Amino acid sequence: MSGLLALLDDVASISKVAAASIDDVAGQAAKAGAKAAGAVIDDAAVTPKYVHGFDASREIPIVWKIARGSLFNKLVILLPVALLLSAFAPWAISPLLMLGGAYLCYEGAEKVVHALGYGNTHDSEEHTHPRSDGPALEEQRVAGAIKTDFILSAEIMTIALSTIPGDDTLWMKALILAVVGVGITVAVYGFVALIVKADDVGVHLATQRRGAVAGLGRGIVKVMPGFMKLLMIVGTAAMIWVGGQIVLHGIAELGWHAPYDWVHHRAEAAAHAVPQAPGLVAWMVTAFFDGIFGLVLGLILIPIAHYIINPLMQATIVPLMARLRGAES
Template sequence: MSGIIALLDDVAAIAKVASASVDDVVGQAVKASGKAAGAVIDDAAVTPKYLQGFSAKRELPIVWKIARGSLFNKLVILLPVALLLATFAPFVIPILLMIGGAYLCFEGAEKVWHKINPSDHHSEELVSEKLSAAQLEEKKVKGAVKTDFILSAEIMTIVLNALPQDVSIWMTGASLAVAGIIITIVVYGAVALIVKADDVGLHMAAEGNSGFVQSLGRGIVRGMPTVMLLLVVIGTAAMIWVGGNIIVHALNELGWHLPYDVIHDLAVGAAASVPESLAGAVEWGVTAFLDGIIGLVLGLALIPVVTKLIVPLSSWLFPEKQATPH
């Protein structure tokens, strides 16, 4: 009997340690995920624009497709790469971040340029018109997952940097996985709510059991086009801001401190000129604005590089991929 009691004590002790480890993983993941809030907001703001033009019944299936792609990006591709880089080549991470940041700057600046010069966007619109609904959906999902990959890489890198350095690789991997799942659920849960809000409004307007509920439903329906437009604007601005922020911080880590120091000094100086209660918000706002300016300038500079050099070179190297629109 004493042996059984001892065994049960050992099992209880092991269960307690395992429970504490799970708590540590979840706690570290949640804490580190908070550090990536800016990129998470960017991800949630960018995604709804890929759902424009589709019927209501296709919206949630498309969100699910993008969410699955996002989980694949985070857990299957980025998680192993993050662990390998953190273990064997941490010096490569800032360089990869700069490449991702430059891509975000280009994506955002390209959208700004198309608004300024809409004629440059006609060819893409004509291609979209020639695609079937299924082909267009596939094209949009691929575009969303591609953009998500860059944002997910940034999110996973931020989470990795926020985790304690003295934990085991298994704890780091588990924390990254939990953080990736939590962030994906939050982002695409929010996207699903945003894109279905007009349907909820229609239901409230038609089936509401009071005049207030019906009026609220009609207000939601009338307001959603404006909300969607704002999300496109916010998403584009966020891409430029996050891209610029990545570039500035990566350059600082690589040893060129001037851009980071100038922005930091200007932001701190601006914060010092306002009441203390507003100082934090002003410092963040000035930093984000200046990061955005750098991101926009870099993105605009990359447009001719991509369109005149990278795209023709890609067409020459992979001519079979130009045969069908994608």
């Protein structure tokens, strides 16, 4: 009897440890997901354009294809790479994070330039007047979305890896990264699915119902275009702000503290000037200067990306990803 009680006590102890580990994984995954907010918001903001112009019956299948590609990016390609970096080259995480932050700055600045009517409008023309139609166009759009997702997913996974304590085991890191990858993918593409079907829901309510419900449907149809524009603006601002913050923090970690300290001192001075809400004011000032830095950096990177980086990626990374997906299928 005493042996049975001891066994039950051991089982209870193991269960407590397992529960604590699950809580730890969930907590660290939530922290990592929150820190990757800029890339996550942009992922949700840019994806709806890839279903624009298709029949309503194809919208959800297209979103599902992109989501499946995103999971492949995160779990099959990026997670093993992140674990290898953590095990053999932890020193490379901060520089890679800075590269990802610089990419966010570049993407955000390019969107600002396009919004002002400058720069290359090839992307918008391609979506307005596509070169293909039917299944070929669908595959083309999906491939483009997955390629964009790969960059954003790399940034998300690198940010997540940077938040995990260095003394965690490799399996713990793998589990946290997997939870982050799956959780963010479900959240982003679930949100995207709701967005792309909102118009259809609004039209259905407006035409098939009466009274207040029909009014709600008309309101949804009327609000969605403005909401999509707002989402793009918020996504762009988040990219520039988070990218600038990541690069400034990385520069400080590498030994040049002056830019980071300058922003920190401005935020402290503003917080002292408004004692009623010092935390909010400090955050706003920090975000503002991080954003200014990110925008300037992004503008500098636009010609470098167009004439050097993009041609190299087209010649190397894009064919490699195509071969990997061909092997998967």
